[in-house]
Every structure is written in C-alpha cells, then in structure tokens.
Amino acid sequence: MSILVIAEHDNATLKASTRNTLTAALKLGSTVEVLVAGHNCQAAAQAAAVLAGVAKVKVADAASLAEGFAENLAALVVSMAAGYTHILAPATTYGKNFLPRVAALLDVAQISEISAVVDANTFIRPIYAGNALATVESSDGVKVITVRTTAFDAATDGGSAGIESVGAPADLGCTSLVGRELSVSERPELGAAKVIVSGGRGLGNGDNYQQVLAPLADKLGAALGASRAAVDAGFVPNDYQVGQTGKVVAPQLYIAIGISGAIQHLAGMKDSKVIVAINKDADAPIFQVADYGLVGDLFEVVPQLTAAL
Amino acid sequence: MSLKILVPIKRVVDYNVKVRVKADNSGVDLANVKMSMNPFDEIAVEEAVRLKEAGVAAEVVAVTCGVTACQETLRAAMAMGADRAILVETDVELQPLAVAKLLKAVCEKEQPGLVVCGKQAIDDDANQTGQMLAALQGWPQATFASKVVIADSKATVTREVDGGLETIAVTLPAVISTDLRLNEPRYATLPNIMKAKKKPLDVLAAASLGVDIAPRLATRSVNEPPKRSAGIRVGDVAQLVDKLKNEAKVI
Numbered sequence A: 001m002s003i004l005v006i007a008e009h010d011n012a013t014l015k016a017s018t019r020n021t022l023t024a025a026l027k028l029g030s031t032v033e034v035l036v037a038g039h040n041c042q043a044a045a046q047a048a049a050v051l052a053g054v055a056k057v058k059v060a061d062a063a064s065l066a067e068g069f070a071e072n073l074a075a076l077v078v079s080m081a082a083g084y085t086h087i088l089a090p091a092t093t094y095g096k097n098f099l100p101r102v103a104a105l106l107d108v109a110q111i112s113e114i115s116a117v118v119d120a121n122t123f124i125r126p127i128y129a130g131n132a133l134a135t136v137e138s139s140d141g142v143k144v145i146t147v148r149t150t151a152f153d154a155a156t157d158g159g160s161a162g163i164e165s166v167g168a169p170a171d172l173g174c175t176s177l178v179g180r181e182l183s184v185s186e187r188p189e190l191g192a193a194k195v196i197v198s199g200g201r202g203l204g205n206g207d208n209y210q211q212v213l214a215p216l217a218d219k220l221g222a223a224l225g226a227s228r229a230a231v232d233a234g235f236v237p238n239d240y241q242v243g244q245t246g247k248v249v250a251p252q253l254y255i256a257i258g259i260s261g262a263i264q265h266l267a268g269m270k271d272s273k274v275i276v277a278i279n280k281d282a283d284a285p286i287f288q289v290a291d292y293g294l295v296g297d298l299f300e301v302v303p304q305l306t307a308a309l
Numbered sequence B: 001m002s003l004k005i006l007v008p009i010k011r012v013v014d015y016n017v018k019v020r021v022k023a024d025n026s027g028v029d030l031a032n033v034k035m036s037m038n039p040f041d042e043i044a045v046e047e048a049v050r051l052k053e054a055g056v057a058a059e060v061v062a063v064t065c066g067v068t069a070c071q072e073t074l075r076a077a078m079a080m081g082a083d084r085a086i087l088v089e090t091d092v093e094l095q096p097l098a099v100a101k102l103l104k105a106v107c108e109k110e111q112p113g114l115v116v117c118g119k120q121a122i123d124d125d126a127n128q129t130g131q132m133l134a135a136l137q138g139w140p141q142a143t144f145a146s147k148v149v150i151a152d153s154k155a156t157v158t159r160e161v162d163g164g165l166e167t168i169a170v171t172l173p174a175v176i177s178t179d180l181r182l183n184e185p186r187y188a189t190l191p192n193i194m195k196a197k198k199k200p201l202d203v204l205a206a207a208s209l210g211v212d213i214a215p216r217l218a219t220r221s222v223n224e225p226p227k228r229s230a231g232i233r234v235g236d237v238a239q240l241v242d243k244l245k246n247e248a249k250v251i
C-alpha cells in the first residue's frame, strides 16, 4: 500500500507547497507517489521525480487538466485512488478547492489542514482560528488530507523516481477559464519567505503602504503581507492577506506594522520565529505575541528602521 | 427569472469570542458563549438576496443542519431577506461530509438552480462542505468568490486564489462559496426582523432524509496551542535593530 501526494505546480515548476506536503506524507509511510496532473507538465513531473523520498511519479497530461479545475482533477484522483492508504494535497487555495470533492466522491471525511501527524490514522489540526488544536482519528479506509505547509519542512532534492503516465478521465466540460489576474512581484512568495513585512489599516491608504513598507521590504529581501482590513480597504490585492482565512505564514521574522492583532490575523502568523510589532497603541493585542514591540508612529519609526539597516 | 437559490448557513461561536479549551481537553467550552451566523454565510445570504433584488433570482431559501437553536440563525437569514428557511434537525455531531449529504437530500426536494454558501466555518475551519455538496450533486463549483455574475445559465465568478484572482465560468446548477470581498452584508432592520418571524420555517428530521450522518472523525483531545513567551518592549529603532541583529540573529 502506498501514499499519494498531489503536486501543486504550474506545469513548468513545482510550487514549494508540494515539498511540505511530501514531508508530511513521509511521516505516514515510506512508499510515497506523486501525481502531477496538468497539460504539457513534463517539466513539473521531472522536478517531482528528483524530490528525495518519492518512489514514483504519475503524470496525467491532458488539455482537460491544463487549468487545474476541481471537477476534472477530482475525477482523475478518484479514478486512481484504489490502493492508496492516504491522499494528500497542500492546504493552499489549490488543494482546498479540489480535495473535498475527492473525499466526498470516495465517501470519506477530509482531514483539513493538519499541522502534525500522530500516527497513520491520527492527526492534529487547528480549529477556532488556531485557538485550539484538535487531535482527530479517522476511521475511514483512505485518509484524505490537506497539509498546513508551514508545519512541515520543505523536502529537498536528491531522489530519482521513475515517471509513469496515467490516463485522464473524460473532460466534464462544466468549467471554463475567463481570465487570471495574478500578482507579479520580484519579491519572495509570501508562503515561503524568510522575512515578511506586513501592514494594516494603520497605513491609511495604498500609497502610504507602498511608500512606507516597500523600502523596508527591499532592504530585508522580504515579502509583503497585510491584514484583512488593509486588503478590504484596497491598499493591496487579496493575495497579501495573512490570517485565519487568508495565508498562513511562519517566517524567521514577521514585522507587523499598524496591525492591531485580531485573533483572525494572529491565526496566520503566530508560528513565526520572531515577531516584531510597531504600533502607536501601547495596548494593541499584537504586543502580546510580539518578541519585540515598539510603540510609536509608524510614519516616523519605519523610515528610521529602513535607514538603520 | 425562476432561479431558486439555496443558501446553507451555520450557527457558530461569534467571531469576537476567544474560545477556551475545556479543562478535561474534550473540546472547547461553549457554555454561555455568544453564537452567531458564520460570517462567510452572512456574505452568502447577502449575495443571494442581492441577486433576488436585481431580478436575477426568484426565491432565496436558507437551510441549516443542527439543533433546535439553529432556528435563530435561520430567522437572522430571513431578516436579511431570505424568503423562507429549512432546519434539518439533529443532535448528532455533524461533520462536513454529513452536512453535504443532508444538503444533497434538501437539493433533491428543492431543486435549486444555484447554491451559495460560505467558504469556511470559523469554528472547525474545515473549508469542505460546498465542494463536497457540488461533488455529490455532480455539479461544478466556484469557490472563494469575490465577484459573481449570473447570465445565460452560467455563473461567471472571480475567485480569490493564492496567486491573485482567477475568473471562471461554470454551468448552472452549481455551488458558489463566498470569500470576504464578495460584499458587505447588511444589518437587518427592526421591521425586517419582525417580518422574518412570520416567514415560513420548515423543520425536517435529519433521520427522515435517509442518509448516513455518523461522524467519521473521532476527536481524541483538544488542547491549547503552545503559548508564545512574552517579549519585550524596545525604546527606539536603534535598540530594535540591535536586538534583531545580536539577540534574535534574524537580520
């Protein structure tokens, strides 16, 4: 019996989330296979084959899988599910979108966003915005799992698995792509960044956000993040949002600027190694989780910090 | 148009409450805690009501699965503008797969042309039910919606994804799950709260729907997350830089 990891990729390269998911899978057993489903995705399959610990890569290459839509992808995974004890995908918008369909079609529960593996049937997952950790045991024949990427190290290269093709089921034809507006940035990806500079409502507007935070992020080689309030107010795009219902991050250094520290925000960043808070309100809850708190006006303090680095 | 929209909603601990783990580690303490409609479901109700107000939909039906007290949440949805409501009543602990199966049974009775639900409930943070319902129905889905346009038997939906935004078109019937930026839910006015008391609310016994709702996951324990040890306040930028360089060694 083996374990199946569903790779997140853009046909050419693997997303970092695939590496974290593989690490979680290797805690469950030693025979781990990776499915690369896409179109013209041989390069992504090659990248999966060299990950350390991968026993085999299965490639489903079909036009119907090009956009990664949930319906066709779930049908594919269900068609090849027999023989696997566990099926895992990252708890990113990619994995969260299609994997519950797989679980429903297999008539099993999904175990969402695990942060630890206890044994082959038992997992730990955060609930209530991470204010509690539940240990849950599954009685289903196959365990369908999404993985909190920040809770598992990234698997490294060093393998040389064989690549095998699998057929894709017929196109369900119910979904079509109208367009994508993807953020392009020279900065590191938020989910994988070592340093994150994150801004909240205290920045006041989008221009201030860029003028005050971008130079600091440049100096630190950091990714930029934001609170929900900053995204809702249109300072930055939605993919900047850190929190319970945005991205979960755990960098070496997280600098929260003009962010109050609502539980929904803390849920996305409190596993960061070092947290710095800059806020003019000495009673802001963000200071309760900050390793280093600086009370002050961000418009004075942040430029000073940028200059001092 | 004759589009009927079904809006599944959930009664959850209010988002302002910081829950506490029970001393015996069996769960979180829900005694005397304020309960509200899951915030993402408020967004779903709002979107459905707006589609009705725009003449796109004919009827909005709110549905929930759970205990008798959930009727309160259904009344709140009707005060926002849902036309009627259905409670699928049970005391059994419901997990997302069971809810999806119950909703499937409701869909068979109601034959909606569209289901709009929240992307995730803020208690179990599972983010599964809408996708599971779509799969069981053999329908397409458009999750994490920040914009919805219904025309020509299709929903064109802009989705919030990790890389930015993605717009897709799905054939109807379909399931749409809401994200935070889709709309800002209205507050129910007093007259609408009064009106909602007279709107129809049907109660169905979950057992009468003939689906297996037994939990598949057993909770072995619930624990507090590790606490972060309290940090320090620094007096100025120079001290902050010094700490980050020489103590934390992160820059």
Ligand SMILES: Cc1cc2nc3c(=O)[nH]c(=O)nc-3n(C[C@H](O)[C@H](O)[C@H](O)COP(=O)(O)OP(=O)(O)OC[C@H]3O[C@@H](n4cnc5c(N)ncnc54)[C@H](O)[C@@H]3O)c2cc1C
Pocket (backbone or CB within 6 Å): A199, A200, A201, A202, A203, A226, A227, A228, A229, A230, A241, A242, A243, A244, A245, A246, A247, A257, A258, A259, A260, A261, A262, A263, A264, A265, A268, A278, A279, A280, A281, A284, A296, A297, A298, A299, B015, B039, B040, B122
């Ligand atoms: C269902 C749901 C899901 C949610 N999901 C998320 C999520 O994923 N992520 C998230 O972040 N939030 C989320 N929230 C929202 C959350 O509850 C808070 O509303 C939000 O995090 C507040 O953002 P903020 O800290 O930027 O704004 P505020 O709470 O308004 O805080 C602004 C802070 O800036 C400080 N400030 C102002 N001016 C200055 C200045 N000149 N110098 C220094 N400091 C200054 C103020 O003192 C204040 O502390 C969610 C809420 C709900 C209901």
